[in-house]
Structure formats: structure tokens, C-alpha cells
Amino acid sequence: MDFEVLDPSHETEAVPTGPAPRPASLAGATVGFISNGKQGVKEFLDALERELLERHGVAEVVRTVKSNVSAPAEPAIMDRARSWQALVAAVGD
Numbered sequence: 336m337d338f339e340v341l342d343p344s345h346e347t348e349a350v351p352t353g354p355a356p357r358p359a360s361l362a363g364a365t366v367g368f369i370s371n372g373k374q375g376v377k378e379f380l381d382a383l384e385r386e387l388l389e390r391h392g393v394a395e396v397v398r399t400v401k402s403n404v405s406a407p408a409e410p411a412i413m414d415r416a417r418s419w420q421a422l423v424a425a426v427g428d
Contacts, residue, residue, distance in 0.1 A: 362392035365393075367416050
């Protein structure tokens with residue numbers, strides 16, 4: 336009987352990154368919500384949207400839901416996200 340041993344390590348070195356730049360203010364900003372669509376996340380995002388609009392002067396909140404709860408957001412969603420000044424990745428259960 337033959338066995339094939341697989342090496343789970345990545346073939347290239349990871350590129351070091353830092354946190355995304357933070358806006359000085361959210362006033363007038365567009366904030367995007369990317370949700371995994373699981374139960375319970377809608378109520379949280381409803382409350383967060385109210386806070387952002389009423390207390391932080393956010394101009395618009397854009398909501399989107401990924402098609403697969405465990406996969407990264409689709410390229411089309413990430414393309415839309417380029418025009419947002421802030422993004423919230425929301426996970427619900």
C-alpha cells in the first residue's frame with residue numbers, strides 16, 4: 336500500500352499587512368455592511384445602522400449579503416466596497 340504525504344504549508348511567504356486606515360470621522364460617509372446572512376445578524380445591523388446615522392452623521396448605509404456563509408465575499412461585492420469609506424463584516428448565529 337502506497338501513501339501520499341501532503342505538505343499543508345503555503346508555498347510563498349505571507350505579505351505583512353497592517354490595519355486599514357481609519358477615517359477621522361464618519362460624518363457624510365458611506366458605510367457598507369457585508370453580512371453572512373445568518374440568523375440574528377439583521378437585528379444587530381439594524382441597531383448599528385441607527386447609531387451610525389443618528390449619532391455619527393453617516394450619509395448612507397449599504398447592506399449586502401454574501402451568497403455563501405463560510406466563503407469570502409464575492410468579487411462583485413468587493414468591487415462595490417471600494418466606494419465605501421468604512422465597512423462592517425457582520426457574522427450572525
